[in-house]
Amino acid sequence: xxxxxxxxxxxxxxxxxxxxxxxxxxxxxxxxxxxxxxxxxxxxxxxxxxxxxxxxxxxxxxxxxxxxxxxxxxxxxxxxxxxxxxxxxxxxxxxxxxxxxxxxxxxxxxxxxxxxxxxxxxxxxxxxxxxxxxxxxxxxxxxxxxxxxxxxxxxxxxxxxxxxxxxxxxxxxxxxxxxxxxxxxxxxxxxxxxxxxxxxxxxxxxxxxxxxxxxxxxxxxxxxxxxxxxxxxxxxxxxxxxxxxxxxxxxxxxxxxxxxxxxxxxxxxxxxxxxxxxxxxxxxxxxxxxxxxxxxxxxxxxxxxxxxxxxxxxxxxxxxxxxxxxxxxxxxxxx
Amino acid sequence: xxxxxxxxxxxxxxxxxxxxxxxxxxxxxxxxxxxxxxxxxxxxxxxxxxxxxxxxxxxxxxxxxxxxxxxxxxxxxxxxxxxxxxxxxxxxxxxxxxxxxxxxxxxxxxxxxxxxxxxxxxxxxxxxxxxxxxxxxxxxxxxxxxxxxxxxxxxxxxxxxxxxxxxxxxxxxxxxxxxxxxxxxxxxxxxxxxxxxxxxxxxxxxxxxxxxxxxxxxxxxxxxxxxxxxxxxxxxxxxxxxxxxxxxxxxxxxxxxxxxxxxxxxxxxxxxxxxxxxxxxxxxxxxxxxxxxxxxxxxxxxxxxxxxxxxxxxxxxxxxxxxxxxxxxxxxxxxxxxxxxxxxxxxxxxxxxxxxxxxxxxxxxxxxxxxxxxxxxxxxxxxxxxxxxxxxxxxxxxxxxxxxxxxxxxxxxxxxxxxxxxxxxxxxxxxxxxxxxxxxxxxxxxxxxxxxxxxxxxxxxxxxxxxxxxxxxxxxxxxxxxxxxxxxxxxxxxxxxxxxxxxxxxxxxxxxxxxxxxxxxxxxxxxx
Numbered sequence: 001x002x003x004x005x006x007x008x009x010x011x012x013x014x015x016x017x018x019x020x021x022x023x024x025x026x027x028x029x030x031x032x033x034x035x036x037x038x039x040x041x042x043x044x045x046x047x048x049x050x051x052x053x054x055x056x057x058x059x060x061x062x063x064x065x066x067x068x069x070x071x072x073x074x075x076x077x078x079x080x081x082x083x084x085x086x087x088x089x090x091x092x093x094x095x096x097x098x099x100x101x102x103x104x105x106x107x108x109x110x111x112x113x114x115x116x117x118x119x120x121x122x123x124x125x126x127x128x129x130x131x132x133x134x135x136x137x138x139x140x141x142x143x144x145x146x147x148x149x150x151x152x153x154x155x156x157x158x159x160x161x162x163x164x165x166x167x168x169x170x171x172x173x174x175x176x177x178x179x180x181x182x183x184x185x186x187x188x189x190x191x192x193x194x195x196x197x198x199x200x201x202x203x204x205x206x207x208x209x210x211x212x213x214x215x216x217x218x219x220x221x222x223x224x225x226x227x228x229x230x231x232x233x234x235x236x237x238x239x240x241x242x243x244x245x246x247x248x249x250x251x252x253x254x255x256x257x258x259x260x261x262x263x264x265x266x267x268x269x270x271x272x273x274x275x276x277x278x279x280x281x282x283x284x285x286x287x288x289x290x291x292x293x294x295x296x297x298x299x300x301x302x303x304x305x306x307x308x309x310x311x312x313x314x315x316x317x318x319x320x321x322x323x324x325x326x327x328x329x330x331x332x333x334x335x
Numbered sequence: 336x337x338x339x340x341x342x343x344x345x346x347x348x349x350x351x352x353x354x355x356x357x358x359x360x361x362x363x364x365x366x367x368x369x370x371x372x373x374x375x376x377x378x379x380x381x382x383x384x385x386x387x388x389x390x391x392x393x394x395x396x397x398x399x400x401x402x403x404x405x406x407x408x409x410x411x412x413x414x415x416x417x418x419x420x421x422x423x424x425x426x427x428x429x430x431x432x433x434x435x436x437x438x439x440x441x442x443x444x445x446x447x448x449x450x451x452x453x454x455x456x457x458x459x460x461x462x463x464x465x466x467x468x469x470x471x472x473x474x475x476x477x478x479x480x481x482x483x484x485x486x487x488x489x490x491x492x493x494x495x496x497x498x499x500x501x502x503x504x505x506x507x508x509x510x511x512x513x514x515x516x517x518x519x520x521x522x523x524x525x526x527x528x529x530x531x532x533x534x535x536x537x538x539x540x541x542x543x544x545x546x547x548x549x550x551x552x553x554x555x556x557x558x559x560x561x562x563x564x565x566x567x568x569x570x571x572x573x574x575x576x577x578x579x580x581x582x583x584x585x586x587x588x589x590x591x592x593x594x595x596x597x598x599x600x601x602x603x604x605x606x607x608x609x610x611x612x613x614x615x616x617x618x619x620x621x622x623x624x625x626x627x628x629x630x631x632x633x634x635x636x637x638x639x640x641x642x643x644x645x646x647x648x649x650x651x652x653x654x655x656x657x658x659x660x661x662x663x664x665x666x667x668x669x670x671x672x673x674x675x676x677x678x679x680x681x682x683x684x685x686x687x688x689x690x691x692x693x694x695x696x697x698x699x700x701x702x703x704x705x706x707x708x709x710x711x712x713x714x715x716x717x718x719x720x721x722x723x724x725x726x727x728x729x730x731x732x733x734x735x736x737x738x739x740x741x742x743x744x745x746x747x748x749x750x751x752x753x754x755x756x757x758x759x760x761x762x763x764x765x766x767x768x769x770x771x772x773x774x775x776x777x778x779x780x781x782x783x784x785x786x787x788x789x790x791x792x793x794x795x796x797x798x799x800x801x802x803x804x805x806x807x808x809x810x811x812x813x814x815x816x817x818x819x820x821x822x823x824x825x826x827x828x829x830x831x832x833x834x835x836x837x838x839x840x841x842x843x844x845x846x847x848x849x850x851x852x853x854x855x856x857x858x859x860x861x862x863x
Contacts, residue, residue: 040733050846051387051457052769053748053755058461060768066455095521096377096505105521161551169555176555177548178523183366185518185526279548281522289376 021311025304029081032303036296037073043294044069047093067093080297090297094289099301102286107305109179110275110282112198114267117205117274122260124206125213130252132214133221134244144214152211156270160204160277167200174200177279201278208270209263213256220252254325261317265310363861367540370553370562371830373850374525374545378505379516381493382450384457385505388845389853392527393434394493394510395535397425397444398486400751402840402855404653406486406793409535410439410494410511416791420481425489427472431534433496434515441468446497448476448488460488481789483796487752513538513857523547538857554831563833566849569641572829580834583827584852586844587652587749589645590710591822592698594621594743596773604766609741610774614696617689619676620723621818623669627721628714630663633824637709641829645822646814647804648748648756651843654787654800659813669721680722687722695724699738700745702729707745710823739772749825749846753800757784760803760812760819775819779810828852835863 044063048055055063064070071079083090089099132144167174175181179197180189221244224230230247238246272284279285283302290298322328379385381394397411413426431439445466452460462485464477478485499509508516513535514527525545529538548556550568557565557576567574572581599611614620630644643650646660678687678694687694698715700707711727718725725743735744746769748755758764761784762776780803787799805811812819828848832838837860844851 040731040736048457051384053758054750054752055457055459056461057767059455059459062453062455062461064455094376096380096383164551164555169558172559176559176561177546177552178520180520180523182524182546182561183368183526183542183544186520276549277551279523279546279552281520285522 017315021308024311025307028303028307029084029300030077032300033073033077033080033296036294036299039294041292041294043067043093043296046293076296080300089301092290092295092298094293094295094298095286099297102298103283103301103305106281106283106286109280110271110284112194113202113205113275113280113282114271116198116202117271118209118260118264118267120202120206121209121263122213122256125210125260126217126253126256128210129214129217129256130221130244130249132218133225133252134240134248136218136222136225141218145218148211148214151207152215154207156204156208156273157277159207160201160274163200163204164277179280179282197280201274201280204277205267205270205274208266209260212263213259216255216259217252220255221248224248224251250324254321254328257324258317258321261313261320264313265306268306268309363539365541367543367836367859368546368556368562369543369564369853370546370548370556371564371566371849371852372547372549372553373853374522374547376521379508379519380456380500380505381458381495381510382447382454382456382500383505385508386493387458387491388847389850390856391493391510391512392514392853392856393508393512393516394495395431395512396491396493397427397489400490400842400854402842404751404843406490410444411489414489418791420483420789420791421478423476423478423485423489424469425474425476427474428534429472431511432532433499433509433511434530434532435496435499435509436532437496437498439494439496439511440471441474443497444468444474444494446500447492447494448474450495450500451488451492458488458492460492463488481791483788483790483793484752484754484757486793487754490751514543517542536857539860543856557831562831563836564838564852565831566852567829567831568848569639569827569829572641572831573639576831578834579831582830582832582838582841583641584830584841584844585643585651586826586828586846586848587648587650587751588747588826588828588844588846588848589648589650589749589822590707590745590747590824590826591645591648591820592624592714592743593739593746593773593820594818595741596775596817596819599741604740608737610766612696612741612743613692614694615743615773617676617678618817619672619678620694621821622814623672623721624714624718624723625661625814625818625821626663626665626669626672627723628663628717628821628823630823632664632717633710633713637706637713638824638826641827642824643827645825647822648759648820649753649800649804650822650825652751652753654753654756654797656801656804656811656813659805659811659815661814663814666721669718673721673723678722685719685722686724693724694722695726697726697728697738697742698745699728699730699735699742701732701735706826707747711745714821714823739769740766740774744772747846751845753787753796756800756803757788760784773819775812775817777810777812777817779806779808780812780817835861837862 044060092099092102095102128144132141135141168176175197181193230243233243233247271282272287275282275284287302375385377383379393381391385391386394396409398406399409401407410427410431411425412428415424427441433439445468448460448463448466451458452463462478462480462482464479467475469475493510496509513530513533515530517526517528519525527543529541553565554567554571556562557579594615595612596616597611598616599613602610604610634642634644649655673687678689680687698711700711708729715725715727758770760775760780761771762781764770765774783799783803787796790796790799803811804813805816810816828844830852839855839858841852842854
């Protein structure tokens with residue numbers, strides 16, 4: 001009986017979150033389409049580029065027809081919407097491929113990059129924050145805080161270029177471009193090759209996320225360390241290491257976790273830049289190409305995809321935070 | 336044109352050494368790596384425009400252009416044009432096979448042209464009415480209207496196999512070209528393999544890898560010794576890269592100043608955009624500016640030496656008329672022209688006036704283009720002493736689109752196809768797209784342009800193209816005639832090339848830096 005009630009509650013919560021997601025997607029799609037429609041970039045001009053003098057009006061008409069640009073915007077949006085409802089995301093003219101195939105291909109590459117960067121920034125950021133918070137005011141704290149502020153104010157692409165020149169050009173430890181070794185056929189590319197190519201872009205991307213996690217964790221640790229229960233435990237003779245593991249860790253993990261999950265959007269934005277610098281062919285690079293070429297179906301699909309990605313990330317963060325910190329759960333029940 | 340040997344570094348290496356290599360005894364590397372960009376994001380299907388620059392690699396074309404830009408046979412053994420210019424008959428060679436072993440037939444050629452004519456891609460074959468395979472090795476291409484420039488479709492359209500041209504062709508191309516497709520990692524690299532069954536001269540390298548890492552990436556790859564060639568912007572060409580030389584390649588990638596040709600009478604386009612400018616509509620002003628600019632100084636100052644003075648849109652191509660050029664850089668003559676036309680500085684402010692109109696106008700350039708910015712600002716400085724005031728303004732293309740019929744604009748063009756020249760100066764193209772934004776029109780020039788387009792023989796066409804620039808009576812759109820534009824410079828495209836790689840004599844490149852260099856790739860040799 002109680003289990004049924006719990007299940008019903010869970011279902012209702014899921015349904016409400018799902019409904020919110022659908023509404024959000026609709027709003028994102030409409031807004032993105034409106035922005036694209038209002039954009040001054042002419043898709044045919046963008047496609048034709050330097051060949052503009054060699055392409056006559058008849059040919060332009062053919063291009064417009066191939067892409068279905070002749071219908072009024074509202075009609076195009078409606079057609080697109082009805083196709084999406086049937087599961088057809090359309091055809092990307094930039095890549096001359098179905099949108100679903102483009103996203104599937106590029107996302108797998110991006111996912112590896114973002115996952116590694118995300119884990120790195122979470123772990124490094126949390127550990128640094130912990131050390132800084134525990135050693136508050138000492139030299140370790142000062143160095144870490146200074147480092148965090150430096151990272152927070154350094155643009156990703158600049159850090160990327162710097163790393164590229166130091167490690168790839170000067171030291172030649174890491175490759176200059178791409179996700180696979182140059183000149184090697186796919187069947188001969190091993191896991192180690194892929195990791196080798198992933199290393200520098202992932203490191204660059206992780207730098208975006210480290211600073212906020214470090215600074216928030218440091219703050220949470222400081223608060224916990226100053227609390228009565230830590231003072232009490234210390235009075236009972238508990239050492240600093242034990243204090244951190246038993247009393248502080250869980251308290252400090254909440255903000256870090258929440259922040260980490262809500263940073264998925266920034267992670268995605270950062271990946272656009274990192275992929276550009278390292279010629280890493282992920283979804284970020286595809287987004288740039290789609291935007292510059294006014295590839296409406298692809299750009300809309302990427303916008304929707306990112307929305308789902310970020311939304312799910314935030315929801316997972318929410319749930320995990322509640323699980324980690326019972327006070328949050330109780331707060332919700334009261335509400 | 337023949338007198339000028341292209342590239343300073345090339346000649347030193349062009350010893351004509353054979354594949355086997357000399358001296359050091361090191362074998363030719365099996366693999367050649369090039370960082371010259373040029374990825375075709377929508378794949379490698381010629382009917383969508385792949386291969387219109389440089390080499391189509393996988394496919395071959397009916398005709399080709401040699402280093403001097405002469406039309407030579409490739410898949411075709413002969414082509415003739417009917418007297419009315421409407422039927423092009425092409426005879427094919429019999430020994431050409433696709434990389435899947437099947438022969439290249441007239442059927443394939445007819446199919447390729449028919450598909451390209453309605454594909455909505457980046458190759459304009461809309462002049463084609465129908466393509467008919469007469470027999471196994473003869474094709475008739477029927478045109479809707481005579482078009483001498485159709486020869487460029489025969490030069491640039493790679494032939495695809497009818498039996499294997501499906502949905503995924505663009506990602507798995509099959510053709511009769513010098514290379515076969517191995518692998519394409521999108522956004523990263525293209526790997527191609529030498530086609531051992533190619534009918535033409537075989538490339539020296541078994542495998543070629545093209546990396547698509549952008550300009551920074553290309554330079555980084557060159558510095559790290561990971562590429563035998565890298566396309567870099569001229570601004571970076573001064574960097575020293577060990578083991579590599581800088582090869583500047585001449586181009587018709589030109590930059591010039593487009594003048595609104597008609598006076599401002601309040602007329603507007605169908606979209607309500609203003610047309611005309613009361614200063615630039617005066618021939619004396621246009622000619623004076625053409626006289627006053629020091630083009631060599633622009634090359635040295637703005638292009639850092641990587642370029643040449645430009646006086647027309649087709650400098651150095653077979654249809655260029657050298658006598659249409661002017662020496663330029665003669666402010667004295669410019670002042671005379673303005674004085675004679677009645678432009679005088681009455682109020683002593685350094686700017687001339689005539690009938691209450693100041694000799695001043697705005698010059699627009701796309702703000703994100705530093706070369707055009709440099710050119711615009713320099714030109715403004717150069718015409719100041721002759722009493723003409725140019726206000727150079729960096730704006731977005733959006734603004735240029737609205738003002739291009741009323742303000743001067745710094746444009747860049749350059750094509751191997753004289754169609755572009757036709758569009759820039761034909762009154763039929765006035766106000767269409769970016770073609771003839773100044774509404775230039777001259778019946779004599781128009782007559783020559785049309786005669787060139789309608790010609791059935793390329794030499795006759797070239798004669799009329801030349802006459803459009805300057806004819807026997809001195810008429811023409813060139814700087815010595817109507818001076819419809821003030822052409823400024825032709826860029827040189829700069830490449831880092833390995834000291835061991837001999838790329839022969841490159842073609843004069845069109846607008847677009849990078850991929851066009853592959854036009855001669857089958858002739859590249861390793862010399863170490």
